[in-house]
Amino acid sequence: MAHLLGAEALHLEVPTKTVFDSVTLGVAEGDRIGIVGRNGDGKSSLLMMLAGRREPDSGKVTMRGGTTIGVLDQADVFDDGETVGHAIVGDRPEHEWAGDARTRDVIAGLVSDLPWDAPVDALSGGQRRRVALARLLSGDYDVLFLDEPTNHLDVEGITWLADHLRRRWPRGQGALLVVTHDRWFLDEICTTTWEVHDRIVEPFEGGYAAYILQRVERDRQAATIEQKRQNLAKKELAWLRRGAPARTAKPKFRIDAANELIADVPEIRDRVSLQSMAVARLGKEVVNLLDAGVSYGDRVVLEDIEWRLAPGERTGILGVNGAGKSTLLGLISGTVEPTSGEVKRGKTVKVATLTQRLDELEEHLKEPVRTVIARLRTSFTVGSGSKAQELTPGQLLERMGFTSAQLSTPVKDLSGGQKRRLQLLLILLNQPNVLILDEPTNDLDTDMLAAMEDLLDSWPGTLIVVSHDRYFLERVTDQQYAILDHGLRHLPGGVDEYLKLRAAQDRAAASAATGGTAAGAAGGAPGSGGSSSAAAAAASGLSGAERRTAEKELSAVERRMQKLQQLIVQTRDGLATMDQANFELLNAEMSKITAAEAEVAELEERWFELTEQLG
Known part of the structure; x- marks a missing residue:
């Protein structure tokens, strides 16, 4: 693979520590690299040095001539008064950007719900993030540097972004470097993982799952080496004290395959013990939503919600922004009263909410961490039954990644x-x-997400989670629900089922709006008539005539596929009644089946292309 850029002997220091010391690495055509590591170890700094946005203290970054680079920073910066349309396509004429398939795809995938002439300053953080991504992805670059691209995106947005990046370049072309804590996203798009730690960058093959397996093996080997070193030290001490050492057998360590690393690991959670403890603490009744609904004036947020939370239940909630997730959480916690139906709570229920804000820390900002924790309780029990373990506040903090030095740090400095x-x-x-x-x-x-998950595994209570982090949601919950059309729907198929339902909703909405979209596509420049032509490009990128032609072709493709499938079935059935000694006839029939299957495969590809065009 052709070399795109490289770094040689990079050294970087900040006032309190050395971040990198003599780091050398390279990026080639076709690389899809995920960068992971603890907060503060230098992931973003490495990304910005490679992108040319930050100068190392020593060492150099070289780049192949003519290589173009696109960068997404953590901060989304726009010009004052800039509109959504201008931020994405700049001063390009409408016929130019509307005729570009990539730009249309990006607009449809990220900002189809935003008015084209809306000022970016008036948008929410999540909407600004989507505009920044659309601005970057509509450009043509050899290398993309993405710093936390999934921040503020919902599950659908993250899924779209992963799909776009997978098909953005042909195989073996372009390069991608991404810093993210979203482990599902890493697994979906990355073929290499760089771990930033202890002033170095260590490469691993594969995405997040493969990286974890390799890291476990690395840590096992390091522990073995350290154990051997300690054993040698003990033997040396015995020599000094007793003379010649006795002969001892050396322990042997071997792992046949990566799966053996986890062969003897117990279940993530002991659900039976945790649920029995939850029943003991909660009783059989937790929170029951009985035909509950919430309306604000004429606007219905939730209606006819029937949900009985069980002791020890672990549930994830999915839904688009504005669907009513926060309202549902408010019904459970008691901060929102239903306008119809009722909510019943068990007598022993004690609800706590980890909000997106940090309100719980406001009164403790000037106090050291150790003091804040010790004031509440002297011990904390994790695990259940015979595996229950009492931890001091210091041990609990250490389990969550706090060092001894940080225990004396004021909360405001964290x-x-x-x-x-x-x-x-x-x-x-x-x-x-x-x-x-x-x-x-x-x-x-x-790493800290894994530590949080580990802590929650031993927590015996009812857990409700709202998160755009698909990996975390599926890891800590046992079932998922979605808020769709003001109601609550169980998702036996999890996040995948939710995405299919949302795609079906979008197709139905696009189909209902086809007339208006086609009319809007006929005229109006971006920013001049609201979202007329922009909405048309965002919805499908097709004019009314083009859409009708595509729909006719789609119908013809479906009919042809159905006929071919029937032909394949009939021909296979006929093979069973043929003279098996007539090889010429058998070969002819098999050739007919092979040709039909090949045509079906081609038609399926065309079917996917047409459905994507039609939205």
Whole structure:
């Protein structure tokens, strides 16, 4: 693969520590690299040095001549008064950007719901993020550097982005480097993982799952080496004390395959024990929503919600922004009263909510971490039954990634991720039996997410989670529900089923709006008539005539596929009644089946192309 850029002997220091020391690495055509590591270890700094946005203290970054680079920063910066349309396509004429398939796809995937002439300054953080992504992805670059691209995106947005990046370049072309804590996203798009730690960058093959397996093996080998070193030291001490050492057999360590690394690991959660403990703490009744609904004037948010939360239940909630997730959480916690139906709560229910804000820390900003924790409780129990373990506040903090030195640090001086972890610990130490987590993964790196998941595994209560982090949601919950059309729908198929339902909703909406979209596509420049031509490009990129032609072709493709499938079935059935000694006839019939199957495969590809065009 052709070399695109490389770094040689990079050295970087900040006032309190050395971030990188003599780091050398390269990026080639076709690389899809995910960068992981603890917060503060230098992931973003590495990305910006490679992108030419930050100068190293020593060393150099070289680049192949003519290589174009696109960068997405964590901060989304726009010109004052800039509109959505101008931020994405700039001063390009409408016929130029509307005729570009990539630009139309990006607009449809990220900003189809935003008015084309809306000022970016008036948008929410999530909407600004989508505009920044659309601005970058509509360009043509050899290398993309993405710093936390999934921040503020919902599950659908993250899924679209992963799909776009997978098919953005042909195989073996272009390069992508991404810093993200979204482990599902890493697994979907990355073929290489770089771990930033201890002033170095260590490469691993594969996405997040493959990286974890390799890291476990690396840590196992390191532990073995350290154990051998300690054993040698003990033997040396015995020599000094007793003379010649006795002969001892050396222990042997071997792992046949990566699966053996986890062969003897117990289940993630002991559900039976946790649910029995939850029943003991909660009783059989937790929170029951009985035909509950919430309306604000004429606007219906939720209606006819029938949901009985069970002790120890672990549920994830999905839904687009504005669907009513926060309202549903408010019904459970008691901060929102239903306008129809009723909500019943068990007598022993104690609800706590980990919000997206850090309100729990406001009164403790000047206090050291150790003081804040010790004031609440002297111990905390994790695990259940014979595996129950009492931890001191210091041990609990250490389990969540706090060092001894950080225990004396004032809360106001902690990083965003450290404050988030401390917020969760404060809530758990208050011993709630119903815990609501509202986007709990913000500001946490992958290692700290794993530590949070491990802590929640031993928590015996009812857990409700709202998160755009698909990996976290599926990891800590046992079932998922979606808010669709003001109601609550169970998702036996999990996040995949939710995405299919949402895609079906979007297709239905696009089909209902076809007439208006076609009319809007006929005239109006971006920014002049609201979202007329922009909406048409965003919805499908097709004029009315083009859409009708595509729909006719789609119908013809479906009919042809159905006929071919019938032909294949009939021919296979006929083979059973033929003279098996007539090889010429058998070969002719098999050739007919092979040709029909090949044509079906081609038609299926065309069917997917047409359905994507039609939205």
